Amino acid sequence: MMSKLICPKCSAENSDQSTHCFECEASLAAVAPSDINNFNPSEVEEFDLMQESENDLPGLLSALKQNGDIDAIDDEADGAVEQSPAISQENSLPEQPGQEEQVPDWLNRIRQRASEEEDSVGEITQKISAAQKSLEDDKKAHQHQNFKSWLQNVRGLPPGQAGNPPPQQEDLGDKDAQSPEHDPDWLLRIRKVKGTDPEDEATEPVSISDQGGDSLLQWLVALEEGDEDSQDQLEDTSALELEDDQKTRQTRIVDRDQGSEVTRQVRTTQQTSSRVKPPELHVSREEQNQADQLSAVIGDERAPRPPREPEGKSSAWVIRLVVAVLLITGLSLSLFLGSGGGVPQGALQPHNVAALSWAEELEARSSLLLVFDYQSGFAEEISLVARPILQAVIQSESELSILSSTASGVVLSRQLLGDMAGADGLDIIDLGYFPVSVYGAFSMANRAIPQWRFKNLPELPNLVSGEGFDGALILSDRHDRARVWVEQLNALSPQMPIKLLVTSQAGPMLMPYWEAGQVTGMIAGITEAAGIEALQEDSSVIGNRWQAYRTGSIMLIVVMLIGAVFLVDQNPEDQEMESA
Amino acid sequence: MILNDVVWGVVGLLLTIMILSYLIGDNVFFRLAAHLFVGLTAGYMAVLIIRQILVPYLIQPLINGGWVERLWMIGPLALVILLLLSQLPRFTSLGRIPLAYLAGLTAAVVIGGAVFGTLIPQSRAIVEAFDPAVWQADPGQKWFRVLDAVVMLIGTVGVLSYFHFGRKLIPRGGQDAIKKPYPFEVLAGIGQVFIGIALGAVFAGVFSTALLALIDRILFINQIILRLMGAG
Numbered sequence: 001m002m003s004k005l006i007c008p009k010c011s012a013e014n015s016d017q018s019t020h021c022f023e024c025e026a027s028l029a030a031v032a033p034s035d036i037n038n039f040n041p042s043e044v045e046e047f048d049l050m051q052e053s054e055n056d057l058p059g060l061l062s063a064l065k066q067n068g069d070i071d072a073i074d075d076e077a078d079g080a081v082e083q084s085p086a087i088s089q090e091n092s093l094p095e096q097p098g099q100e101e102q103v104p105d106w107l108n109r110i111r112q113r114a115s116e117e118e119d120s121v122g123e124i125t126q127k128i129s130a131a132q133k134s135l136e137d138d139k140k141a142h143q144h145q146n147f148k149s150w151l152q153n154v155r156g157l158p159p160g161q162a163g164n165p166p167p168q169q170e171d172l173g174d175k176d177a178q179s180p181e182h183d184p185d186w187l188l189r190i191r192k193v194k195g196t197d198p199e200d201e202a203t204e205p206v207s208i209s210d211q212g213g214d215s216l217l218q219w220l221v222a223l224e225e226g227d228e229d230s231q232d233q234l235e236d237t238s239a240l241e242l243e244d245d246q247k248t249r250q251t252r253i254v255d256r257d258q259g260s261e262v263t264r265q266v267r268t269t270q271q272t273s274s275r276v277k278p279p280e281l282h283v284s285r286e287e288q289n290q291a292d293q294l295s296a297v298i299g300d301e302r303a304p305r306p307p308r309e310p311e312g313k314s315s316a317w318v319i320r321l322v323v324a325v326l327l328i329t330g331l332s333l334s335l336f337l338g339s340g341g342g343v344p345q346g347a348l349q350p351h352n353v354a355a356l357s358w359a360e361e362l363e364a365r366s367s368l369l370l371v372f373d374y375q376s377g378f379a380e381e382i383s384l385v386a387r388p389i390l391q392a393v394i395q396s397e398s399e400l401s402i403l404s405s406t407a408s409g410v411v412l413s414r415q416l417l418g419d420m421a422g423a424d425g426l427d428i429i430d431l432g433y434f435p436v437s438v439y440g441a442f443s444m445a446n447r448a449i450p451q452w453r454f455k456n457l458p459e460l461p462n463l464v465s466g467e468g469f470d471g472a473l474i475l476s477d478r479h480d481r482a483r484v485w486v487e488q489l490n491a492l493s494p495q496m497p498i499k500l501l502v503t504s505q506a507g508p509m510l511m512p513y514w515e516a517g518q519v520t521g522m523i524a525g526i527t528e529a530a531g532i533e534a535l536q537e538d539s540s541v542i543g544n545r546w547q548a549y550r551t552g553s554i555m556l557i558v559v560m561l562i563g564a565v566f567l568v569d570q571n572p573e574d575q576e577m578e579s580a
Numbered sequence: 581m582i583l584n585d586v587v588w589g590v591v592g593l594l595l596t597i598m599i600l601s602y603l604i605g606d607n608v609f610f611r612l613a614a615h616l617f618v619g620l621t622a623g624y625m626a627v628l629i630i631r632q633i634l635v636p637y638l639i640q641p642l643i644n645g646g647w648v649e650r651l652w653m654i655g656p657l658a659l660v661i662l663l664l665l666s667q668l669p670r671f672t673s674l675g676r677i678p679l680a681y682l683a684g685l686t687a688a689v690v691i692g693g694a695v696f697g698t699l700i701p702q703s704r705a706i707v708e709a710f711d712p713a714v715w716q717a718d719p720g721q722k723w724f725r726v727l728d729a730v731v732m733l734i735g736t737v738g739v740l741s742y743f744h745f746g747r748k749l750i751p752r753g754g755q756d757a758i759k760k761p762y763p764f765e766v767l768a769g770i771g772q773v774f775i776g777i778a779l780g781a782v783f784a785g786v787f788s789t790a791l792l793a794l795i796d797r798i799l800f801i802n803q804i805i806l807r808l809m810g811a812g
Contacts, residue, residue: 317605324603331798380796381789407625410632433632477789484690487697504792505785508778515732516705518697525785526792545795552791 003033006189323559330555334548348531351514355499355521356532358471359392366398366470371485372409372416374477378503379412382475384542385529386416386501389473394422401469403431405481416475471497479509486510490518500524589804596797706732738771 005014005028007021014021016033283291348356362368374382393400402417404410410433417423472489476482482502489498500510500522507524514522523529530546598613638656641649659678666675708714709729715722741764748761760768 317603321603324600328794328798331795332802335795335798336802377793378789381792384792407621407628410628432636433628483698484693487693490701491693491696503785504788505782508781508785512702512705516701518701525788527788545792545799548795548798549788549791552795553788556787556791 005031005033007031011190327552327555327559331548331552334551335544338544338547348535349528351511351519351522352528352532355389355501355523356392356535358497358499358521359389359396362393362396362398363470364396364398366396367401368393368398369401369403369469369472370413371403371405371472371474371476372413373405373481373485374409374412374475374503375406376408376412378477379415381503381526382412382477382501383416383419384526384545385503385523386473386475387420387541388529388532388536389499389501389523390416390420393473394420394426397426398470399427399429401429401431404433405435405485407433409433468493468496471499473499473501475501476506477503479506482506482510483513486513486518497521586807589807593801593804596801600797706736709733734770735774738767738769739774740771741767742771742775744768 003016005016005018006012007014007024007026007028008031009026010021010024012021012023014028018028020027400417402413404413417426417428472485474482474485476485479502482500486498486500489496497520498518500513500519502510502522502524504525504527507522507528510519510522510524513519523532526542526546526549530542533542595613595616598609601607602610638653638660642653642657645653659681662674663678665671666673666678706729709725709732715725718725741760744760744764746760746764747758751759759765
C-alpha cells in the first residue's frame with residue numbers, strides 16, 4: 001500500500017511527505033494522499049500523452065508543409081470537416097481490414113517517411129501504425145470499441161453532447177455503467193483535476209451546439225434568435241477551443257488491458273465538441289488607457305464652458321488699419337509732393353563700383369548670360385537696381401542669352417528689356433525656362449564626363465562649359481537661389497566674371513561671395529542703386545522713390561518701437577509661465 | 581491696345597485693393613484674390629513646364645529622335661509614369677522611386693555646390709585675409725585690413741562654436757552637465773553677436789524690399805487712376 005500525492009496542477013506524482021510538487025512546485029497541502037495501487041500509472045500517462053500528441057501535431061503539420069504535403073492534408077481535413085456526422089463517426093472508428101486500400105496518400109507518405117526517419121514525426125507516425133495494427137488485433141476486445149464515446153467518457157461528457165449517435169450499449173453496458181458511480185477511480189480523479197462534473201454536464205439543457213453542424217453558425221444563429229439559455233451555455237467554453245475542435249486531432253491513448261501504448265488517429269470535428277463559447281473580448285491595458293482618454297476628451301468637450309470673450313480683436317484691426325493708412329499717406333505725400341532730391345552721393349561701395357566699371361568697359365559684341373531669377377513682386381526693385389548696368393550693356397551691343405530660372409522670369413525678362421531704351425536692336429537668344437536645380441544636375445553631369453554632350457537637352461551647360469560667356473548677370477530676389485547660381489557657374493567656368501543684381505533682402509547674405517572673389521561685382525537694393533544714379537547725375541527714376549523709401553523707413557521704425565514698448569502681445573499662457 | 585491696358589490695369593487695381601483689404605482682417609475679397617493668384621500660378625506653371633520642358637526635352641526626342649535618343653528617354657519617361665501612377669491610391673508606393681531619385685540628385689547637387697562653391701572658397705578667403713601682401717596692397721588701410729581679417733576670423737570661429745552641440749567630458753553635475761566646454765562657451769557668445777547682426781541685416785533687407793513693393797503699388801494705383809481720369 002503506497003500513498004502518493006497527485007499534484008492538482010500538473011498531475012505529477014509526489015511522495016506523501018511532499019509539501020510542494022517537484023514538477024511545478026504547486027502547494028500540495030490541500031491534496032489528499034491517493035492509493036497508488038488503485039491508480040494505474042498508464043492512466044496518467046494517457047492523460048499526459050494526449051497533451052503531448054496535441055503539441056506534436058503542429059510540428060508534424062509544419063514538417064509536412066515544408067514537403068508540400070500539407071495541401072493534401074488540408075484537403076483531407078477540409079473534407080472531413082464537411083462530412084456528415086455519420087462520416088465523422090465512421091472516421092473515428094477503427095479502420096476495417098478492407099478499408100486499408102482507402103488510406104489517403106498523405107498518410108502513406110507519412111508512414112513512408114516515418115519508416116525512414118527517426119524524428120519526432122516518425123515516432124508519432126510509427127505509433128499511429130502500431131496503433132492501427134493493435135486495434136485490428138484488438139478488434140474483438142469488448143472495451144473502447146467506440147473510441148469516440150470512450151473519449152467522451154474520459155472527458156466526463158454525456159454522450160448526447162457529442163452530436164453523434166449514442167454509444168452502443170454492448171460496448172459500455174447499460175446506462176448505469178455510464179453513471180459516475182461506475183466510473184473508475186482514475187477517471188474520477190482526472191475529472192476532479194479538470195474540474196468537470198458529469199452530473200452537472202448531464203443536467204445542462206441541450207443547446208443548439210448539440211445538434212450538429214457548424215458551431216460558429218450555430219452561435220450566430222443563437223445570437224440572432226436571442227436564445228438566452230444557449231448563450232449562457234455557450235459562455236462556458238473558449239473561442240480557442242472552437243477552433244481546435246474544428247481541426248483534426250490526433251490523440252494517443254493507452255490501452256489499459258493490453259498494457260501497450262496504442263495510438264489512434266481520431267478526426268474530431270466540431271460535432272464532437274462538447275461546448276462552444278462565443279469569442280471573448282480581450283482588451284489590453286493600452287487599449288483601455290486609450291479608451292479612457294477618449295472618454296475623458298469626450299466628457300471634456302461636452303462640459304459646459306463660459307462663453308469666450310473676443311480678447312480685443314476688434315481693436316487690433318483698427319490699429320492695423322490706422323497704421324496702414326498713415327503709412328500709405330506718408331508714402332504718397334513723399335512720392336507725389338517731394339522734390340525728388342536727396343539721393344545719397346558718394347555712397348558707392350567697392351562692389352558697386354566694380355559692377356558699374358565692368359559694364360562700362362565691356363567690349364562691343366560681347367557674349368553675356370542674363371539669368372532672370374526673381375518673382376514679379378520684386379520686379380520694380382530689380383528694375384531700379386539693374387537699370388544702370390543694363391543700359392551700359394545695351395550700349396555695348398552685346399549678344400545676350402536670356403535664361404529664366406523662375407516661372408515668372410520668362411515674362412519679366414521681356415518686360416524689363418522692353419522698357420530699356422535701345423533694346424530693340426539687341427541680339428537676344430532666349431534659352432527659356434530652366435530651373436536652377438536642373439541646371440545643377442546637368443552641370444554636375446558635364447563636369448563628371450566632359451566628353452558627354454547631351455542631345456536634345458538645354459544648351460546652357462554645353463555653352464557654359466564650351467566656349468563660355470564673357471560674363472554673367474544674375475538678377476535675383478533671393479540669396480539662396482543666387483548662391484546656387486554662383487556655386488554652379490563658378491565651379492563650371494571659374495574664369496567667367498559673375499555680377500549680381502539683387503534685392504535688398506538678398507544682398508547681405510551674398511556679400512561673403514564678393515569678399516571671397518567668387519562674385520566680381522554686385523548691386524543690392526535701392527540704396528546702392530540710388531548711389532549709382534547719383535553718380536550718373538540722373539535722379540529722374542529713383543529720386544522720388546528714394547524719398548518715399550526714407551519716409552516709410554522712419555515711419556515703420558517708429559511704429560515698431562511703439563509696438564515694442566506698449567503693445568507687446570502676451571498670451572495668458574506666457575504670463576502664467578513667467579509667474580511660475 | 582489702350583483699352584486693353586486700361587482693362588488689365590483696372591483688374592490689377594482691384595486685385596491690389598483686395599489684397600490690401602487684409603488690413604482689416606481676413607475677408608472674402610482677400611481670399612478670392614489669394615485663390616485667384618494660386619490658381620493662375622499653378623495653371624501658368626503647368627503650361628510653362630509642358631511647353632518648355634516636357635515637349636522639347638521629352639516628347640520631341642521620343643517622336644523625332646533616333647533610337648539612341650529614344651533609349652535615353654526611357655529613364656525619364658519611366659520616372660514620369662511612376663510619379664503619375666503614385667497619385668492612384670493603389671500605386672502610391674511607386675512614387676518613391678522618382679522621389680528618391682530627385683532627393684538623391686538634389687542632395688548631390690546641393691552638397692557638391694555647398695562644399696566646392698561655398699565652404700572651401702569662403703575658408704580660403706579668410707585665410708588669404710591674413711596674407712601680408714594683402715595688407716601691404718593699400719598702405720593707407722593696412723590696419724583696417726588687419727582688423728577686418730581678425731574680425732572675420734573671430735566671427736567665423738564664434739558662429740561655428742555657437743553651433744557646437746557638445747558638452748564637457750567631465751561635468752561637475754547640475755547645470756554644468758549640459759554646458760559646452762568653457763572656450764566654446766566664450767566663442768559661442770561672440771558668435772551669437774555675429775548671428776544677431778547677420779539676422780538683423782537680413783530683416784532690414786526684407787523690410788526694405790517690402791517697403792519698395794508697397795511704394796511700387798502706390799505708384800501703380802496712382803498711375804491707373806490718372807489714366808482712368810484721362811490725365812495719364
